[in-house]
Amino acid sequence: MRIRVVHETSYTYEQPARGLIQILRLTPRDHDGQYIRRWRIDTSVDGRLTAREDGFGNVVHWFTPDEAADTLMIRVTGEADTDDTHGVVRGAVERLPDLFYLRETDFCTTSPELHELAATAAKGAQDPLTILHRLMEAVHGAMTFEPGPATSAVPAAKALATGSGNPQDITHVFIAAARHLNIPARYVAGYRARDDGEAEVEAPHGWAEALVPDLGWVAFDAVHKISPSEQYIRLAMGLDYLGAAPIRGSRMGGGTETLDVKLRVEQGKSAVQC
16 A cells, blocks of 8 residues: 655744754654655754654654744655555564563553453463453453544553543553563554545554564554554654654743644555555
8 A cells, every 4th residue: 555644743832932852753664564655854944854763763853943933844745655464563673672662651550450451351361462452452442532632641540540542542551551461562653544545634643562472563553453554654663652752842932832733644556556
């Protein structure tokens, strides 16, 4: 499948903001089932865009405007060819040992309720793949999806107690439960083309990857109760949302900030499709 992305993030500041720094994890890498044909980042103001690699192996750009600005738009345009690997991730850059992904974070906290959810999913199952599929179904059944900005994400224990959340919340519940079962798990940020063919998407998506013996890292989307297919573009990964967030930044001054996100993810025909 060919997927085309146009992702615009616009900031408006009450007063010109100084010392703006935007950290962008907005550039995907090639791996089995994901081949980037073209990809670029543009900004509405002049500045320096420097490419680096973080500790997870994500491509990270640091953007610093030349002058104070009262508006800033970051625009991503790209095109990728994808194949269905049934959620199995191969050929991706791996910089950290597997056991690193057992670490608890502030967003992936546990609770007695979360322990019970994990134990119920694992009951009677011997192999990790079966446990993880059951866990994905359990989290999907326990949580109601509510669209919302990633910045409103809450810790996994609180999200489960509430019973609803955005993709980041639901994914954090899955990750926290998997780690409680001693299964390494991590957060993935990316794009998902809608099933109905509509191009407009509210925000970048989030899902999890968990380590399965003899298979490696396998992706699980508890929001939609599926293993990610050719409809997904994988951008970045981390221990939780904060480590994989497509855009994070800081500034001095500027007063009140207004954020607007416009995202189109379109399906098309790739060169290898008939």
